[in-house]
Amino acid sequence: MQTGDQELVKKINKSIVLQTIQASSPISRAQISKDSGLNKATVSGLVNELMEEQFVQEIGTGLSSGGRKPVMLYFNKKAGYAIGIDLGVNYILAVLTDLQGEVIEKIEEPLENTSLDVVLPMLKNVVQSLMDRKPFSAYGVVGIGIGVPGITDKNGRILFAPNLNWEQVNLKQELEENFQLPVVIENEAKAGAHGENIHGAGKSSRNFVYISMGIGIGTGIIINNQLYKGANGIAGEMGHFTIDANGKKCRCGNKGCWELYSSESALLEQAKSLPSLQEREISLDMLIQEAENGNTEVIPLFHRIGEYAGIGLTNVINTFNPEQIIIGNRLSKLQNWLINPIHHVLEQRLLPYYYQDLSITFSQFGIESCALGSAAFSVEAFFAENKVTVS
Amino acid sequence: MQTGDQELVKKINKSIVLQTIQASSPISRAQISKDSGLNKATVSGLVNELMEEQFVQEIGTGLSSGGRKPVMLYFNKKAGYAIGIDLGVNYILAVLTDLQGEVIEKIEEPLENTSLDVVLPMLKNVVQSLMDRKPFSAYGVVGIGIGVPGITDKNGRILFAPNLNWEQVNLKQELEENFQLPVVIENEAKAGAHGENIHGAGKSSRNFVYISMGIGIGTGIIINNQLYKGANGIAGEMGHFTIDANGKKCRCGNKGCWELYSSESALLEQAKSLPSLQEREISLDMLIQEAENGNTEVIPLFHRIGEYAGIGLTNVINTFNPEQIIIGNRLSKLQNWLINPIHHVLEQRLLPYYYQDLSITFSQFGIESCALGSAAFSVEAFFAENKVTVS
DNA sequence: TATACTTTGTTTATCGGAAAAACAAATTGA
DNA sequence: TCAATTTGTTTTTCCGATAAACAAAGTATA
Numbered sequence: 001m002q003t004g005d006q007e008l009v010k011k012i013n014k015s016i017v018l019q020t021i022q023a024s025s026p027i028s029r030a031q032i033s034k035d036s037g038l039n040k041a042t043v044s045g046l047v048n049e050l051m052e053e054q055f056v057q058e059i060g061t062g063l064s065s066g067g068r069k070p071v072m073l074y075f076n077k078k079a080g081y082a083i084g085i086d087l088g089v090n091y092i093l094a095v096l097t098d099l100q101g102e103v104i105e106k107i108e109e110p111l112e113n114t115s116l117d118v119v120l121p122m123l124k125n126v127v128q129s130l131m132d133r134k135p136f137s138a139y140g141v142v143g144i145g146i147g148v149p150g151i152t153d154k155n156g157r158i159l160f161a162p163n164l165n166w167e168q169v170n171l172k173q174e175l176e177e178n179f180q181l182p183v184v185i186e187n188e189a190k191a192g193a194h195g196e197n198i199h200g201a202g203k204s205s206r207n208f209v210y211i212s213m214g215i216g217i218g219t220g221i222i223i224n225n226q227l228y229k230g231a232n233g234i235a236g237e238m239g240h241f242t243i244d245a246n247g248k249k250c251r252c253g254n255k256g257c258w259e260l261y262s263s264e265s266a267l268l269e270q271a272k273s274l275p276s277l278q279e280r281e282i283s284l285d286m287l288i289q290e291a292e293n294g295n296t297e298v299i300p301l302f303h304r305i306g307e308y309a310g311i312g313l314t315n316v317i318n319t320f321n322p323e324q325i326i327i328g329n330r331l332s333k334l335q336n337w338l339i340n341p342i343h344h345v346l347e348q349r350l351l352p353y354y355y356q357d358l359s360i361t362f363s364q365f366g367i368e369s370c371a372l373g374s375a376a377f378s379v380e381a382f383f384a385e386n387k388v389t390v391s
Numbered sequence: 392m393q394t395g396d397q398e399l400v401k402k403i404n405k406s407i408v409l410q411t412i413q414a415s416s417p418i419s420r421a422q423i424s425k426d427s428g429l430n431k432a433t434v435s436g437l438v439n440e441l442m443e444e445q446f447v448q449e450i451g452t453g454l455s456s457g458g459r460k461p462v463m464l465y466f467n468k469k470a471g472y473a474i475g476i477d478l479g480v481n482y483i484l485a486v487l488t489d490l491q492g493e494v495i496e497k498i499e500e501p502l503e504n505t506s507l508d509v510v511l512p513m514l515k516n517v518v519q520s521l522m523d524r525k526p527f528s529a530y531g532v533v534g535i536g537i538g539v540p541g542i543t544d545k546n547g548r549i550l551f552a553p554n555l556n557w558e559q560v561n562l563k564q565e566l567e568e569n570f571q572l573p574v575v576i577e578n579e580a581k582a583g584a585h586g587e588n589i590h591g592a593g594k595s596s597r598n599f600v601y602i603s604m605g606i607g608i609g610t611g612i613i614i615n616n617q618l619y620k621g622a623n624g625i626a627g628e629m630g631h632f633t634i635d636a637n638g639k640k641c642r643c644g645n646k647g648c649w650e651l652y653s654s655e656s657a658l659l660e661q662a663k664s665l666p667s668l669q670e671r672e673i674s675l676d677m678l679i680q681e682a683e684n685g686n687t688e689v690i691p692l693f694h695r696i697g698e699y700a701g702i703g704l705t706n707v708i709n710t711f712n713p714e715q716i717i718i719g720n721r722l723s724k725l726q727n728w729l730i731n732p733i734h735h736v737l738e739q740r741l742l743p744y745y746y747q748d749l750s751i752t753f754s755q756f757g758i759e760s761c762a763l764g765s766a767a768f769s770v771e772a773f774f775a776e777n778k779v780t781v782s
Numbered sequence: 783t784a785t786a787c788t789t790t791g792t793t794t795a796t797c798g799g800a801a802a803a804a805c806a807a808a809t810t811g812a
Numbered sequence: 813t814c815a816a817t818t819t820g821t822t823t824t825t826c827c828g829a830t831a832a833a834c835a836a837a838g839t840a841t842a
Contacts, residue, residue, distance in 0.1 A: 003407060003829090004399065004403030004407075005829060006400070006828080008395065009396060009399065009799065010800095013394055016392060028820090029819075037394050038800085040820070041802085042800055044820060044821065064810070065817085066811085067817040068810095068818050069808070069818085070820090071819080071820080151744060159744055160744065206622075230712025232712055238710050240709045242705060242706055242740075245635050245699070245702050246635075319627065349633075350645070351551065351643055353623065354625065395799095397799085398827090400828065401828065401829095419791090420790075421790055421791075430831075431791070432791085432792075432794095432830070435791060436829095455790095455837085455838055458787085458789020458839070459790040459836065459838050461789080461791090
């Protein structure tokens with residue numbers, strides 16, 4: 001049981017100080033004291049510790065406001081680095097970020113074969129390349145985070161990833177042994193949600209749902225600035241809720257799942273039967289091209305996808321009453337065609353109390369949310385080790 | 392911002408001590424120390440304060456385990472009382488409970504007219520009757536909690552209660568002025584969920600969803616032993632998620648809402664067209680009677696309601712990955728007819744990872760969950776005032 | 783029956799950390 | 813030049829948890 005003692009108090013306050021600096025740097029000790037409510041002396045002491053630990057540095061003096069000039073502090077985001085990877089179904093996107101989540105290096109590789117024998121060596125290569133390119137720093141690379149398109153348990157085991165055709169894969173152990181670094185494995189949508197929460201469109205919301213619209217639909221639920229994982233860590237499979245009780249059979253066992261009507265798969269499937277696209281190679285980018293050229297079959301198709309997105313979102317919103325919905329992953333490219341049908345459906349189907357304070361946003365990072373969120377998981381694990389929490 | 396200081400430490404530890412006593416009374420100071428990890432001296436001090444505040448009392452000595460006999464402590468649940476009310480669509484159920492949630496007095500009255508002019512005086516009467524019957528105690532009645540069938544905002548305002556035909560009602564203010572006691576207003580399903588979490592079937596789960604199957608379907612979401620309310624306090628309207636995108640129009644604006652297929656309304660509506668029940672007054676109790684007598688039209692109807700309950704539950708489970716689902720309110724009386732169809736549908740539609748550790752339970756209190764949960768809200772608010780938290 | 787050992791609960795001493803107060807340093811403005 | 817102000821450190825005080833010592837009350841055993 002977690003009891004209260006001085007250590008806990010210090011951890012709480014040290015976190016407050018560090019977070020204040022991160023959020024408002026450059027900032028003086030005096031200002032931190034005013035913002036946080038902590039005593040000046042307390043702030044001074046904690047700042048000194050953080051400086052010894054290399055997490056905070058003095059940058060010089062600021063402007064006087066009628067007295068002694070303040071010494072400005074900033075968060076030393078270059079004290080260490082993290083690696084974040086989005087293991088997609090047909091690509092690997094890997095980034096090296098600093099402690100603030102800024103991308104320093106980036107590697108993107110296509111994935112033609114998803115068998116573990118192929119993917120694992122590729123992953124190791126990619127990680128090694130990024131490690132080799134890291135700048136010198138106090139703590140070096142502090143961890144590796146990976147977002148995967150499937151459900152994972154609390155120990156980082158991949159239970160089931162249908163689109164990769166994986167079952168029961170212990171990627172975490174494999175990589176930890178190889179690199180001697182802590183590895184975090186999480187579902188791709190959960191990682192994306194976290195990425196948006198820490199660095200992206202969800203920075204100012206405490207309660208939102210991130211909808212990853214890719215090959216399928218995954219979701220990440222942020223409650224009180226924390227990722228909700230559920231009892232076994234597999235909450236958020238809202239792509240598989242029924243929106244048509246007697247609809248098409250889904251691979252998951254259910255019928256009429258949302259993602260059968262509103263996802264990249266659904267889009268490509270439906271595009272196949274458009275007369276104007278017969279005998280052509282169909283891809284997302286190609287459809288976008290067609291729409292931009294004014295193809296009068298593709299545009300209504302996009303609208304229909306948007307309407308079904310709205311129907312699913314109605315469920316999400318009735319369930320969570322979020323401040324915000326963030327739509328990410330590949331279909332966020334369709335933003336311009338989706339946004340109106342979505343709003344139209346929501347206006348029709350939602351009670352006004354749910355709709356009035358709600359904002360529907362598209363991902364700031366497009367496809368990078370997942371890799372950034374994964375890197376952020378590693379950064380947090382590192383800080384937690386150091387008796388500080390950031391988020 | 393909530394900073395860490397000694398006061399916080401004390402509050403945390405005092406809560407731990409009180410909760411340990413509540414959970415394991417009778418218990419000695421030494422045992423509390425072992426269970427909680429707090430030092431003996433710390434426990435002694437905090438227990439003394441709790442005794443001064445009348446929340447804890449010594450009951451005598453226990454058995455020796457080879458040394459000095461322990462002094463046994465218990466939670467003085469009679470130090471105060473709370474009033475909890477379930478404002479149903481056609482009844483008012485009010486209870487007077489002790490601080491542990493044990494029912495001391497109970498009043499149930501039918502409600503023929505839901506206009507505020509009728510309901511408000513009745514409510515006041517019922518509360519006054521319970522107040523008059525309260526035993527003598529240190530703190531008296533500490534608060535009033537009310538569960539209502541509608542959505543409420545964070546200030547206890549009833550925004551919209553379609554079945555009562557209420558909009559924008561400030562019940563809280565009205566009653567607080569009348570009784571000079573703190574009043575908590577909450578949605579009926581949220582209160583029920585809380586009741587089950589504190590005292591009922593959900594006592595041993597940290598993550599569960601309570602499904603209130605009454606005239607409609609409401610839900611209460613418990614995450615980490617806490618009620619999730621959403622951004623505006625109106626999360627959990629899962630009775631209104633679409634399970635048939637092009638289905639019947641619902642009063643909420645949406646189409647194909649779950650509660651149109653699996654609720655008391657849906658049941659009664661469908662029962663009307665059964666040949667064997669023509670020209671008869673149809674009610675829930677009457678249908679149960681028929682089913683018990685082996686009516687071969689009613690039993691399949693119950694099964695169908697169960698199947699649709701299962702379809703909705705699939706969505707709930709894919710979303711939350713809960714440890715437990717608790718089904719309460721009036722349709723919990725149909726437990727014996729619903730449970731098999733529900734399990735059958737879940738087995739078919741859920742991935743095994745969601746199903747394997749999940750338990751589907753029916754409410755321990757039947758219809759009383761809401762009143763008990765409402766009373767519990769008041770008790771907690773009272774303790775929070777006293778620098779202690781219980782839950 | 784005496785004595786050694788255990789367990790319980792209180793008292794005392796110590797320690798860590800926050801806050802308040804005092805102070806030193808740096809700057810502005812009159 | 814000096815008063816007023818702001819910043820940041822040092823000193824003192826206070827609070828609460830913990831550890832250690834102790835007192836009280838029991839059991840077990842020779």
